[in-house]
Amino acid sequence: MKINRLLNNNVVVVKEGEEEIIVMGSGIAFGKRKNDIISPDKIEKVFVMKDKVEYEKFTQIIDQLPEEHIALAEEIITYAEKVLKTKLHEHVHVALTDHVSFAIERKKQGFQLKNKLLNEIRVLYSAEYEIGLWALQFINDKLEVQLPEDEAGHIALHLHTAKLNTYTMDETVSTTVLVNELIQKIESKLGVKVEEDSISYQRLMTHLNFALRRVSEGKPFDDVDHDMNELVKEKHKSAYNTAVELGHYLLESYEYVLPPSELVYLTLHIQRIQRNNGEEV
Structure with missing residues (x-):
């Protein structure tokens, strides 16, 4: 491989045909110039950024x-791709790198940003969250900078949205915020606090997340037998009324339509919360 462009001592660009390839390795470009040959044993990572805008952003970073x-x-990205067993979108090289660097600088300056969605992220994106925790320990091992757990949540969001064919960061955050809002409405209606480490909380949050995804994408929901539908409505009236109220809220505020079958499933989740809190169902 011949160097086409030097970015820094550890990153160079080579060209194969019309395709520009980013090659990384410790000291790979030290003492090198354009058109010099790269030593294969120096290469640690190779990837292509086909989006020219992202490529320019990366070179600026x-x-x-x-x-x-x-x-x-880049170590975090490599580890994440291995654990998640998927190739992350090239944008992650820009977004995650910028975020990690900014978080490290904030910590050194004594600033800390709270992640208000940490509990939701921990449940909804558990695999990415565990990678986020690994990343915090990795950063501390390398730089002796202990980032707060909130940053594991931020890293998890970047990784989740970087999965190929998944959602944008804005879409992911918006759905997570809405899930949190709906749970707060359920708690307010029932007059209870759902324990965040309970199975009921995790099941409800996961169900709401997938339901909102299906609604936003226009995907069909599973049908519920008519007799089962009527039985649930009759047996768990209070929980069903709460589910209906949530359905009205989603329709009026977001134009999201929950089908009758989804209201039944939601009723069962709400009923479980009522039962666990010793209320009439």
Whole structure:
């Protein structure tokens, strides 16, 4: 491989045909110039950024951010792809690198941003969250900078949205916020606090997340037998009325339509919460 462009001591661009390939490795470009040959044993990572806009953003980040921060982010991305067993969207090289570097700088300056969606992220994106925790320990091991657990949540969101064919960061955050809002409405209606580490909380949150995804994508829901529908409505009137209220709220505020079958499933989740809190069902 011949160097087409030097980005820093650890990152170069090579060209194969019309395709520009980013090659990374510790000291891979030290003392090198354009058209010099790269030593294969120096290569640690190779990837292609086909989106020209993302490519330019990445080269700008490399110019602006500390090399050690870039290396850390790339290690996290490599680890995430291995654990998740999927190739992450190329945008993650820009978004996650920028976020990790900014988080490290904030910590050094004594600033800390709370992640208000941490509990939701921990449940909805558990695999990505565990990688986020690994990333915090990895950063601390390398730089002796202990980032707060809130950052594991932020990293998880970046990884989740970077999965190929998944949602944008805005869509992911919006859905997570709405799930949190609906749970608060259920708690307010029932006059209870759902324990965040309970199975009921995790099941309800996961169900709401998938339901909202299906509604937003226009995907069909599973049908419920008519007799089962009527039985649930009659046996768990209070829970069903709460589910109906949530359905009205989603329709009026977001134009989301929950089908009757979904109201039944939601009723069963709400009923379980009532039962666990010793209320009449």
